[in-house]
Structure formats: structure tokens, C-alpha cells
Amino acid sequence: MLFRSAARTSRIASSSLSTLSQRRLASSLVFLEQKGGKLNDGSLTAVTAAQQVGGDVAGIVIGSKADVDGVLAQVKSINGLSKIYAAADEAYANGIAENVTPLLASVIPSKSITHLFGAHSAAGKNIFPRLAGALDVSMISDIVALEGEDTFTRPIYAGNAILKLKSSKDAVKIVTVRTTAFSKASTEGGSAAVEEVAPVASDSNTKFVSEEIVVSSRPDLGSASKVVSGGRALKSKESFESVLDPLADALGAAVGASRAAVDAGYADNSLQVGQTGKVVAPELYVAVGISGAIQHLAGMKESKLIVAINKDADAPIFQIADVGLVADLFDAVPELVKELEAQK
Amino acid sequence: MHPSRPSLVHILVPVKRAIDYAVKIRIAPGNKGVDTSVKHSMNPFDEIAVEEAVRMREKQGKLVESITAVSIGPPKAVDTIRTALAMGADSGIHITVPEGTVVEPLAVAQAIKKLIERSGNTDLVILGKQAIDDDTGATGGMLAGLTGWSQAAFASKLGVSEDGKVEVTREIDGGLEKIESKLPLILTTDLRLNEPRYASLPNIMKAKKKKIETLKPEDLGLDFTPRLETISVSAPAERQGGGKVETVAELVSKLKEAGVI
Numbered sequence: 292m293l294f295r296s297a298a299r300t301s302r303i304a305s306s307s308l309s310t311l312s313q314r315r316l317a318s319s320l321v322f323l324e325q326k327g328g329k330l331n332d333g334s335l336t337a338v339t340a341a342q343q344v345g346g347d348v349a350g351i352v353i354g355s356k357a358d359v360d361g362v363l364a365q366v367k368s369i370n371g372l373s374k375i376y377a378a379a380d381e382a383y384a385n386g387i388a389e390n391v392t393p394l395l396a397s398v399i400p401s402k403s404i405t406h407l408f409g410a411h412s413a414a415g416k417n418i419f420p421r422l423a424g425a426l427d428v429s430m431i432s433d434i435v436a437l438e439g440e441d442t443f444t445r446p447i448y449a450g451n452a453i454l455k456l457k458s459s460k461d462a463v464k465i466v467t468v469r470t471t472a473f474s475k476a477s478t479e480g481g482s483a484a485v486e487e488v489a490p491v492a493s494d495s496n497t498k499f500v501s502e503e504i505v506v507s508s509r510p511d512l513g514s515a516s517k518v519v520s521g522g523r524a525l526k527s528k529e530s531f532e533s534v535l536d537p538l539a540d541a542l543g544a545a546v547g548a549s550r551a552a553v554d555a556g557y558a559d560n561s562l563q564v565g566q567t568g569k570v571v572a573p574e575l576y577v578a579v580g581i582s583g584a585i586q587h588l589a590g591m592k593e594s595k596l597i598v599a600i601n602k603d604a605d606a607p608i609f610q611i612a613d614v615g616l617v618a619d620l621f622d623a624v625p626e627l628v629k630e631l632e633a634q635k
Numbered sequence: 636m637h638p639s640r641p642s643l644v645h646i647l648v649p650v651k652r653a654i655d656y657a658v659k660i661r662i663a664p665g666n667k668g669v670d671t672s673v674k675h676s677m678n679p680f681d682e683i684a685v686e687e688a689v690r691m692r693e694k695q696g697k698l699v700e701s702i703t704a705v706s707i708g709p710p711k712a713v714d715t716i717r718t719a720l721a722m723g724a725d726s727g728i729h730i731t732v733p734e735g736t737v738v739e740p741l742a743v744a745q746a747i748k749k750l751i752e753r754s755g756n757t758d759l760v761i762l763g764k765q766a767i768d769d770d771t772g773a774t775g776g777m778l779a780g781l782t783g784w785s786q787a788a789f790a791s792k793l794g795v796s797e798d799g800k801v802e803v804t805r806e807i808d809g810g811l812e813k814i815e816s817k818l819p820l821i822l823t824t825d826l827r828l829n830e831p832r833y834a835s836l837p838n839i840m841k842a843k844k845k846k847i848e849t850l851k852p853e854d855l856g857l858d859f860t861p862r863l864e865t866i867s868v869s870a871p872a873e874r875q876g877g878g879k880v881e882t883v884a885e886l887v888s889k890l891k892e893a894g895v896i
Contacts, residue, residue, distance in 0.1 A: 387814070388776070388786055413807040417788045420740075420773035424780020429741055429862045430773035442866065447770050448660045452669055455866040497785045500802070500813040513808065517895065542896070550826070560791075560827055561810050566767070567826050569808075575895040585659065592874055596893050598886065604879075613877035614889045626883045634887065634896060 317346025317440050320399065321372070322409035322418070325354055326386075328361025332514055333410030335369065335475035337468045341408045342371050342476070344440055349374040350483065351398065353391055355384040363485060370477040373484075376402070380490035385502075388418045389495030396425045397491050399463055405440070411467035411570075412513075419465050428461040435472035440464075449566040449589035470513065471572030471593055505561050507546075512562060515545035517575040520564055520591070523551035524580025524602065524620060531557040534624050535579060541631040547571065547591075549581045565590035580620045583608030600624065643700035644795065644818065646688045647760045648724060649747055650681040652708050652715040653768040666867045671735075677715045680763025682722075682831035683824040687793060688761055689723035690829060698797060701725050705750060707743055709734040713847060720842035721834030727847035732859060740769075742859045744777035749855040751782065757819065758799070764789050764823040775823035785816040789825040 319341035324331040334350075341348045350372045352362050359379040366375055376398060382390045395418070399407060407422070409415040411433040423430040435453075436444040443466065447454045458464055512518065519539045525531040531552065539546045548558035550565055564571055566589040576594035581587060583599070583606055591597070592611055599612035600623050609615040616623060654660060655674040663670045677685075685704065692699035704719035705728040706712040716727035730746055732738060751757045765772030779786035785801075787793075791811065792804035799818040804811050806825045834842070852859050880886050890896045 385812075388779075388788070392780065413789065416772055417776065417786075420776025421780040421786060423741070423773060424744055424777030427741070427781070429739065430771060430777065431863075432771045432773060445770075446871070447868070448654070448669060448768060449770065450871060451660050452662060453869050453871050455869075457864040457866055458862070459864065460862045494783075495785060496817040497787075498815045500815050502807070502810060502812040504810040511809075554827075559810075560806060561808070566770070575890070575893075586656070596890075596895055597874075598890070600886075609879065610876045611874040613893075614886060615876070615879040616881075616883065616886050617879060618883075623883055627886065630883055630887045631896065634891075 316405060317344050318404050319344055319346065319348045319406040319408060320404045321348060321350045322407065323350045323352045323366050324410060324412060324414050325352060325358055325362040328358040330362050330365050331410060331412060332475060333412050333470035336470045336473035337408040337410050338369060338371060338476035339473040340437060340468045341406065343437055344406055347373050349376060351376040353378045353383045353394060355379065355381055365478065367483050367485065368479055368481045370479065370481040372481055375483045375485045376488045377485055378488040378490055382490065385499035386414055387495065387497050387499060388421050389497050390493045391418050392421045392425055393491040393493045395422050398488055404463065406464045406466060408466050408468055410470050415467045419467055423465040426463055428463050428465060429458060431458060431464060431466045433467055433469045435469050449585050450592065469570060471570060505559050509539055510545045512545040512547055512571060513569055516573050517542050517544035518547050518571055518573045519544045519577045520547035520549065520581060521552050521579045522549040522581030523555060525552060525557055528557045537628045538624055541628050549587050578608050579624060581608055582606045644698050644758045645700050645756045646702045647750065647757050648684050648688050648702060648704050648719060649762050650685065650704050650706050650715050650719050651678040651766045652706060652712040653678045653766055656767055662868055662870050666869055667865055668868050677718050678763050678766045680765060680824050683828050684761040684763050685719045685722045685724060686829045686831040687824060691795065703728060707738050707746055708732060716847055717842050718834060720845045721839045722832060726845055729847055729849045731849060731851060737861050738859050739861050739863060740771050740774040741777055741862065743774050744781055746855060746857055747778050748781045749857065759818055759820055761822045761824060764825055775821055779821040784819045784821050786821045787814060787816060788823045790822050791825050791827045793822065
């Protein structure tokens with residue numbers, strides 16, 4: 292009797308100890324990216340990835356005082372975050388990697404962080420590798436899945452192969468997340484405490500000069516639920532717009548483009564979908580006059596429903612399209628717009 | 636950090652031998668990698684890097700003192716260096732590893748850092764923004780983090796002035812950003828920085844006479860043991876094409892069926 296109860300006690304003790312040590316092991320930090328005080332939605336998918344590791348998940352916001360104050364109201368209620376670290380300084384105003392990196396490099400060890408997650412966005416791709424170099428650890432880019440604390444899955448060769456890797460040698464995992472591969476954490480129900488973090492000086496020579504952001508009334512390409520994309524077959528900038536814009540408006544879709552269309556000057560390069568542009572995974576992807584090169588497919592083949600309109604019946608895009616229409620786009624697209632309008 | 640202003644710029648251009656972008660890759664038996672017995676060529680973003688270095692010299696002849704192409708890879712990576720020499724680089728450095736060796740971005744960044752320290756006069760490193768095989772896109776940033784140098788990632792326009800001032804237009808989500816910095820600098824190239832040239836036959840012949848220094852990792856005190864372990868490499872889930880429709884009306888009814896309109 293005595294023996295048995297002692298055994299039970301020790302079993303309980305050891306099992307609670309192991310949970311405790313696991314908790315202590317995993318402590319994730321999510322880089323909550325903001326621009327002008329507005330949270331980048333992609334960061335919410337990084338929160339989801341961090342939660343899958345288990346253990347504690349905190350967030351960090353970095354920016355000018357005004358921007359940090361602005362974004363804090365939004366991020367405090369993100370579900371699943373225990374704490375928000377806030378670092379405000381004018382040096383962080385434009386997210387210059389040289390200024391932001393020393394701060395992250397000091398927060399990570401001082402807060403015993405084991406995993407840093409962020410969106411695989413332009414900012415994440417700019418800051419995270421520099422941080423990995425500064426900490427002398429690997430970089431785990433663009434993950435689509437993870438298992439436990441150290442096993443990650445990511446596409447390689449433009450999405451034509453899937454690599455599963457284990458990171459056991461690095462003390463800190465620096466991870467960017469493919470935002471279309473994880474759901475967004477809810478921005479409601481959380482109540483994270485805010486802890487201010489003192490800025491860390493940098494001796495950087497780099498200064499922000501200006502930026503040109505393409506303003507659009509349509510949904511953002513990266514997060515749109517529908518995307519209409521055009522390729523080289525659109526023939527000119529004028530016809531790209533006059534043919535695709537009405538279709539995008541009829542569907543409530545964002546406009547994308549193939550590299551060929553961008554290189555030919557039909558569309559701005561911020562619209563490029565593909566390995567070297569944006570990776571999207573909307574409910575509906577309509578590829579108009581796009582042949583379907585590997586490079587382009589890498590950016591859209593995770594879309595739920597792919598529709599292709601192309602004159603060439605042998606175009607590779609038809610091999611992956613759920614619905615294909617072999618037709619001249621200059622006839623088919625206006626007709627499609629008319630039909631869609633009639634449905635409304 | 637770096638001795639005063641550079642009157643003459645020494646450029647280092649790391650180039651990677653990768654499976655040609657047009658090759659449809661196949662998973663190798665054993666699910667630990669891909670079949671590499673296929674056509675290889677210089678990583679496309681690295682061609683842009685070499686081109687930018689060569690153009691800088693063509694535009695500002697007095698500014699550029701040297702362009703060194705460096706590659707870390709199996710014996711065949713020397714072909715990639717020759718291509719860079721034929722495009723206009725002056726000399727090459729080849730850090731050889733046995734065929735099939737995985738050299739991770741962090742190891743590459745550490746190696747380039749060693750070369751920078753060894754040369755003592757490198758001002759500018761131009762790298763591709765990512766290699767199209769591992770798609771990590773980390774080497775340039777890691778090198779900047781290791782050296783503490785300024786960085787300009789995803790550059791679509793570059794201007795370097797005599798006093799070492801650098802102006803870079805960068806591609807960011809939603810548009811472009813302009814930054815200003817100073818040499819020494821780590822720059823990574825985006826697609827639209829330039830259109831790389833083809834090496835002409837005379838230049839290919841001339842490139843054969845240019846010097847390539849061959850080193851082993853040990854010569855630089857480097858250890859390329861991977862930090863990350865490959866568990867598996869597999870084919871992505873196949874997407875089933877859904878066949879074709881004849882008319883726009885049929886297309887619309889398919890969209891309805893799927894519930895997207």
C-alpha cells in the first residue's frame with residue numbers, strides 16, 4: 292500500500308516535471324509586423340505556427356512611438372499571446388534591418404526565447420536572415436508545416452519538392468512562415484500584458500529615403516480570397532487593365548500577373564505571382580493568358596480552385612487547372628464579365 | 636568597421652551552381668534529395684549579381700578596381716565561376732567540396748566572411764536574393780549579420796558614388812523603397828535589377844586565361860558540417876486537372892457549383 296502510493300506519487304511527479312521542462316524548453320516569440328501602426332495580417336499566421344510548437348508564445352512590436360502605440364491596441368487581444376514586448380524608437384520607424392536586428396538579438400537571449408516566428412514577407416525575409424547571422428544560427432524559411440519543437444516542412448525547388456528537416460543543433464530556431472499555409476490567429480479573446488523593451492543602439496549607416504506603394508481599391512493580393520491574374524497574352528498595359536480590371540471588379544478579386552506580363556511592362560512588379568514574386572492561395576485563382584511556367588505555378592498552385600483561360604489547348608496551366616476554357620481571352624473574358632454581372 | 640572611404644571598389648560576387656531553372660526536377664530514390672544528374676547552370680539571381688558588378692565598371696570605370704567571383708561547391712562549380720569570368724569578372728575563387736556535399740547558407744556566409752577578412756579590401760558583396768534550389772534566401776542577410784555591414788536586400792536599382800555613398804531601390808511588399816547607405820555593403824539582387832548578358836565566344840575564350848584560386852574549407856579554417864538534418868524530400872501532392880469546358884456559360888456554372896460566385 293505504502294509502496295504503491297509512493298510509486299504513484301513519483302510517477303505523477305516525473306510526469307509533471309517533464310511537462311514543466313517541455314514548457315521551459317519552448318518559448319516562442321512572434322515578430323508582429325506593422326506598417327504605419329497597422330498590423331500585417333500575415334503575422335497572425337505566424338502566431339498560429341508558434342502555438343503549434345507548444346509552450347509559451349509572446350509577441351513583439353517594433354516601430355516608432357506612434358506606430359507602436361497604434362498597433363498595440365490591435366495586438367493585445369490576439370488570442371494565444373501571453374505577453375507583448377513593445378520597443379518604440381524613431382530608429383525603428385521604417386523597419387530598417389540594421390536597426391531592428393540588434394534589438395531582436397538582445398531580446399531573444401534575455402527572454403530565453405527558443406523560437407522566433409514571423410511571416411515570410413518582404414520584412415521577414417529582410418530582417419530574419421540578418422538576425423540568424425548575428426546569432427550564428429540557421430534560417431528556416433517559408434515553412435508550410437511543423438511538428439513539435441524542431442521538425443519543419445518547407446517547399447524547395449519552386450515548390451516541386453517538399454523538404455522535411457530537423458533542427459536540433461541550433462539553440463534558437465529562426466523561422467519564417469508561409470502565410471497561406473497556416474490559418475490566422477483570432478484577434479479577439481486575448482489579453483496579453485505589455486512589457487516595454489528599451490531600444491538597442493545600432494551603428495548603421497542605412498537611412499530610409501522614400502517609398503512608393505501601389506495604391507489599389509481592390510483587395511490585397513497576398514490575402515485576397517479571389518485573384519485574377521494576367522499573362523503575356525494580354526499584349527499591352529492598356530489591354531491588361533481594360534480586360535482584367537472589369538473581371539476583378541465583377542468577382543471582387545485582387546489582380547495578379549505573371550512574370551512575363553510584369554517584364555513586358557503590362558503590370559507593376561508588386562503584382563507578380565510566382566517563386567520570385569508573391570505566393571498566393573486564394574479560394575479562386577483565374578489565370579488569363581498565362582501558360583503556366585514552373586516559376587508561376589510555384590506561386591499559385593495551392594489555390595483551392597484554379598480556372599484557366601488560354602488560347603493554347605496544350606498550355607501547361609491546363610494540367611493543373613480545375614476548370615479550363617480554351618478560348619481567345621479577348622472574347623471570353625468580356626463575355627464572362629457579362630455573365631457574372633447578369634448573375635448578380 | 637572599415638578603413639575610411641573607398642576610392643576604388645573591390646567587389647565580391649558569390650555565385651551558385653544550381654539545377655537549371657527550366658529542368659523539371661525529380662525526387663531521387665531514397666527520398667533524401669533530388670536527382671542531380673541533370674543540367675546545371677548559374678543561379679539566375681547570381682547572373683544578375685555578376686551583371687550588376689560588370690555594369691558598374693562599364694559605367695564608372697574608375698570606380699571599380701576588381702570583381703572576384705566565388706563559388707562553393709563540387710569540382711563542377713568551376714564552370715559556374717568560368718561563366719562569371721566570361722561575363723566580365725576578373726578572377727575567381729573556388730572552395731571545393733566533394734560532389735553531393737550540402738553546404739548550408741550559414742556555412743556559405745561564414746566562408747564569404749573569411750574571404751572578406753582575407754582580402755582586406757572588399758567593399759561590396761553582391762549576391763542573388765535566393766538560390767532557386769533550396770529557396771532559402773538567407774545567405775546575403777546572414778553575411779550582413781555576421782559582418783555587421785549594411786545591407787540592401789531585393790535591390791532593383793543601385794547607385795554607388797565616388798565617396799562610397801550608396802543609393803538602392805528595394806522591392807518590398809506593395810511597391811518600392813529607397814534607402815541610402817555607405818560602403819561596405821551587402822547587396823542582394825532582385826529580378827528587375829538588370830538583364831544579364833550572354834557571354835560572347837571571345838569572352839569565353841578569354842575567361843579560360845583568367846585565374847581561379849582553388850581552396851578547401853580547411854584552408855580557411857571552415858567546417859561545413861550541416862546544422863540541419865534532412866529527414867525527407869518528397870514530391871508535393873499532385874494536383875488533378877479538372878478538365879475543360881466548352882463555353883463561358885459552362886465555366887460560370889462550374890464556378891457556381893464550387894460556390895465561389
